[in-house]
Amino acid sequence: MSRLKTPVAADDHRSGPDDAPVTLVEYGDFECPYCGAAYPIVESVRRTMGTRLRFVFRHFPLTQMHPHALHAAEAAEAAGAQGKFWQMHEMLFDHQDALEDADLIGYAKALHLDAKRFTSELASNVYVDRIHDQIQSGIRSGVNGTPTFFINGVRHDGTWEESDLLAALEAAAA
């Protein structure tokens, strides 16, 4: 049974109460169509679980397969540095087929970010080390593709169809 080796920490992107009984960690890739398909499902289970769930997103860009994935992850981090990680996360999953740098900068503007800072941070790869650390933590934890989910630290090997994911989360909450 694979377990999350890097516990959720203060520098993780977290949504939901820190004392929630269940923590769902996703390792994902903004260019991966399966992550895109999982996105509305995760949103839906978050609504259903409410304050019983804390959601954490970590980057796992499959760069050999997805040429835009690393830059998209950097864009999410750059938005996060300006307090809008989740807004960019949503924007990227809503526009998986348009992830060129010009698109990313367009999204930053649409989210009213400081576009100059965003563009410069993207160009100088400010957040690449952080993303690589997350990839390493994923590899060490048994991430086996994208998306990979961990529920209270244990890899979820079932499907991420809504009913399966929700049942697993409810079981963890019980």
Place this chain on the structure above:
Amino acid sequence: MSSALAAGVAAPDFRLNSTPDQKVKLSDFRGNPVILAFYPADWSPVCGDQMSLYNEILPEFRRLGAQLLGISVDGVWCHRAFAEARKLHFPLLADFEPKGEVARAFGVYRTDDGISERALFVLDGDGVVRWSYVSPIGVNPGADGILEALESLSGGKEKP
């Protein structure tokens, strides 16, 4: 229940095609650790499937001095198309004729299905199995076990 070769057993040597005109012999890798990744079939319909994941982690395997070999019962042309589509940078070996012979020798052939298990072996530089793992067929085992096995082989030391 699985009869996969366990730690301490010398791995049986084999010679399989890696491309239509090239063969790979296991014993040619003596001196360095080898990762044998048996998998059921090319073209599994997921992103970041097992082979694509290992492709991403390849630099990490190389840092530990190890050679990765993927093995399935698919033929060389199928492997070639799959490797090109996924941009794989390591050999895929065709356990094609006699079908599954190498998988059988390692104890990981599924006779009823005609494919191999999803099985991992880490061999040391002397060709001895130092770690093996058979994953449930539908579950991609990831790479954490491989990396831990390689690190325990090298005592945590990196190859210069």
